[in-house]
Amino acid sequence: MSTLRAWILLALALLASVAGALPGAAAELPTEPKCEFIASPGSSKCMLPFPDDYYTKADPTSPTGRRIDFRELGMPTNAAGVPIEVAPYNVGDGFSPGSVITVKIPGIETAADVAAMRTVPINGIGRYTASGAPILVIDASSGQRWPIWVEIDSTVKPDKANVEIHPAVNFTSGHRYIVALRNLRNANKQHLEAPEGFRFYRDNLPSSEEKVNARRAHFAELFSKLKAAGIARSSLYLAWDFTVASDQNNTGRELAVRNAAFAQLGDTNLADGIVQGSSPTFTVTSVENEPDPGEIARRVKGEIVVPCFLFPSCGPGGTMVLGAGGAPVQNGIWSANFDCIIPAVATTGPGESARPSLYGHGLFGNAGEVASGPQRSLSQAHDTVQCATDEIGMAESDIPSAVAATQNLSLFDRIPDRLQQGLLDELYLGRALISPSGFTTNAAFHQDGTLSTPSVLNISHLYYNGNSQGGIMGGALTAVSPDFRRASLGVPAMNYSVLLPRSVDFDQFAELLYPAYPDEESRPLIFDIIQLLWDRGEPDGYAQRMTSNPLPDTPSHQVLLDVAFGDHQVTDYQADVEARTVGARAHRPVLYEGRWPSGLPLWSVDGIVTYPYTGSAIYYWDGGPIRESAPGSGQFMGTEPPPFENLPNRSGADPHGLPRATPAEQQLVSDFFEGAVQVGDSCNGGPCYSGSFTGP
Numbered sequence: 001m002s003t004l005r006a007w008i009l010l011a012l013a014l015l016a017s018v019a020g021a022l023p024g025a026a027a028e029l030p031t032e033p034k035c036e037f038i039a040s041p042g043s044s045k046c047m048l049p050f051p052d053d054y055y056t057k058a059d060p061t062s063p064t065g066r067r068i069d070f071r072e073l074g075m076p077t078n079a080a081g082v083p084i085e086v087a088p089y090n091v092g093d094g095f096s097p098g099s100v101i102t103v104k105i106p107g108i109e110t111a112a113d114v115a116a117m118r119t120v121p122i123n124g125i126g127r128y129t130a131s132g133a134p135i136l137v138i139d140a141s142s143g144q145r146w147p148i149w150v151e152i153d154s155t156v157k158p159d160k161a162n163v164e165i166h167p168a169v170n171f172t173s174g175h176r177y178i179v180a181l182r183n184l185r186n187a188n189k190q191h192l193e194a195p196e197g198f199r200f201y202r203d204n205l206p207s208s209e210e211k212v213n214a215r216r217a218h219f220a221e222l223f224s225k226l227k228a229a230g231i232a233r234s235s236l237y238l239a240w241d242f243t244v245a246s247d248q249n250n251t252g253r254e255l256a257v258r259n260a261a262f263a264q265l266g267d268t269n270l271a272d273g274i275v276q277g278s279s280p281t282f283t284v285t286s287v288e289n290e291p292d293p294g295e296i297a298r299r300v301k302g303e304i305v306v307p308c309f310l311f312p313s314c315g316p317g318g319t320m321v322l323g324a325g326g327a328p329v330q331n332g333i334w335s336a337n338f339d340c341i342i343p344a345v346a347t348t349g350p351g352e353s354a355r356p357s358l359y360g361h362g363l364f365g366n367a368g369e370v371a372s373g374p375q376r377s378l379s380q381a382h383d384t385v386q387c388a389t390d391e392i393g394m395a396e397s398d399i400p401s402a403v404a405a406t407q408n409l410s411l412f413d414r415i416p417d418r419l420q421q422g423l424l425d426e427l428y429l430g431r432a433l434i435s436p437s438g439f440t441t442n443a444a445f446h447q448d449g450t451l452s453t454p455s456v457l458n459i460s461h462l463y464y465n466g467n468s469q470g471g472i473m474g475g476a477l478t479a480v481s482p483d484f485r486r487a488s489l490g491v492p493a494m495n496y497s498v499l500l501p502r503s504v505d506f507d508q509f510a511e512l513l514y515p516a517y518p519d520e521e522s523r524p525l526i527f528d529i530i531q532l533l534w535d536r537g538e539p540d541g542y543a544q545r546m547t548s549n550p551l552p553d554t555p556s557h558q559v560l561l562d563v564a565f566g567d568h569q570v571t572d573y574q575a576d577v578e579a580r581t582v583g584a585r586a587h588r589p590v591l592y593e594g595r596w597p598s599g600l601p602l603w604s605v606d607g608i609v610t611y612p613y614t615g616s617a618i619y620y621w622d623g624g625p626i627r628e629s630a631p632g633s634g635q636f637m638g639t640e641p642p643p644f645e646n647l648p649n650r651s652g653a654d655p656h657g658l659p660r661a662t663p664a665e666q667q668l669v670s671d672f673f674e675g676a677v678q679v680g681d682s683c684n685g686g687p688c689y690s691g692s693f694t695g696p
Contacts, residue, residue: 091322098495117134198238222241255553261428344380353458471492478557488672493570547584612677639655
């Protein structure tokens with residue numbers, strides 16, 4: 001039994017003993033569900049299609065001019081008929097930049113139906129510009145098509161399956177988009193008739209219903225914009241629009257707590273990269289000498305004092321309370337843990353040689369993973385002190401909260417709220433690592449463990465290195481970091497609403513979520529809804545501001561994305577979306593010849609042309625064992641590529657942990673930290689391999 005599964009079972013037992021204490025829905029529900037009707041009778045689900053500006057209202061005080069306006073009677077319900085509470089969502093000013101556009105189309109039930117429509121496939125994204133494309137997304141301001149791919153939800157029975165439209169690059173914050181479906185035919189070559197509700201607008205049909213007539217001017221504007229984009233009104237099966245949330249909506253809370261917390265240290269100019277204030281208060285609680293002789297000289301654990309922005313506390317289950325202007329209110333302080341490894345190489349020589357780096361751990365893990373084998377070898381081989389704190393919100397201690405939220409999604413806000421506190425904890429740990437009044441003042445961070453010898457820390461620069469969940473969450477941390485400019489994101493991606501059904505790690509949570517919310521047709525809708533909150537705590541809400549277009553009072557950054565080809569836990573496809581969104585360039589050749597089933601890997605990601613290369617980059621690492629498909633063929637086979645469907649890769653051995661354990665990848669991380677990928681790079685100009693085989 002896996003550690004995660006054991007924790008989940010324990011959490012379920014604890015929850016069963018206090019089930020009566022779990023909050024349910026509001027005592028009184030609104031009497032009007034505000035259900036979209038343009039797709040009827042296409043779906044019995046109130047909120048499909050989604051996202052849709054029908055579920056917003058005008059608000060001139062918001063950055064987008066819109067405000068989310070969900071009604072509980074329209075929200076998905078659990079097995080007991082209790083809807084998801086709307087209050088955490090209705091403060092938002094738009095939908096997720098990574099929104100998976102979801103719509104029920106009667107007659108489209110299988111992948112064959114989607115293919116018969118000649119929609120844009122995941123392995124042929126360049127087809128989004130095709131003149132006859134049946135499904136399009138258009139920027140309402142520019143009239144330009146947005147790159148997408150289209151698929152059927154393969155996690156449910158065909159009669160419950162929705163069509164899903166994915167952005168191949170995250171939608172631009174604050175922009176409005178128009179979704180257009182036209183000239184639809186299924187695998188049986190049946191022409192699909194437009195829904196009756198939509199025909200009121202497309203065909204100017206009369207109606208006595210006020211709610212129908214009130215939207216005629218809005219649809220006239222949509223048809224006008226679509227006509228300008230070459231989309232004939234008469235060809236439409238369905239069309240609607242939605243507004244993407246602002247950067248302020250997604251990142252504003254984290255920036256507010258960061259700025260308030262660093263002001264308490266005396267640093268109010270975070271964009272200049274200069275440490276002006278003092279270190280956070282910290283305490284070393286244990287020092288272990290030579291835990292791994294010849295590799296790790298010292299392991300140092302302790303606690304760091306961080307302003308707390310959760311109520312009733314910063315413990316598991318805490319949530320934010322917003323004050324004037326929407327900024328989270330501080331609730332005293334709390335102690336975050338830290339766990340550091342000092343390599344043996346740093347304890348000899350002139351001193352002050354080791355590069356300090358934060359480390360981000362894996363899914364529902366803990367800071368102790370900093371002492372895992374790959375991190376020890378990276379630290380020793382490349383003279384790096386790595387320190388970690390629990391990535392609270394999705395740390396081991398949060399498993400009971402996550403289980404509770406999985407069974408009652410009205411509790412979901414406790415996950416992204418605590419993730420945001422966790423980002424602040426990591427920022428404070430980073431400041432302690434490089435502040436002249438920080439860790440370097442403690443004997444444990446000196447060569448022989450006494451203040452009479454030099455410090456091991458070179459405090460001129462800070463870095464970040466994370467893997468799996470740490471590679472994911474590191475993207476959000478990078479976007480708000482004032483102290484490190486370069487981050488290595490191992491087996492990364494973004495947008496948990498897309499990652500979940502494509503990950504084997506979700507199996508254990510699906511066993512809880514699906515019985516609690518048994519309506520299969522609502523699954524993608526549920527994922528899309530909770531992503532609106534998740535965006536505040538994971539890189540999907542930060543990606544456009546992660547690198548060269550930084551957030552206010554924040555320096556620019558560069559990221560290194562090291563992807564495991566065929567990853568079972570973090571889908572490669574969302575790493576590609578992240579690379580396109582942040583403007584990374586690709587190492588080429590991406591893979592060995594014949595490894596990608598069809599189309600081009602890393603569509604629309606330019607290759608690295610000139611070395612040394614200092615910008616953001618994405619590298620694919622191909623696991624193994626690699627073997628020739630036929631003797632002398634020169635065609636090499638290894639881990640299977642990810643499936644096209646929204647399902648996990650379950651074929652062969654999972655390569656998820658291979659890149660971080662590969663010396664060539666560790667060398668690449670070190671070079672990237674030093675400032676540039678070198679001329680030959682660590683893959684010698686060929687595809688990158690993360691196994692025992694060295695390539696043809």
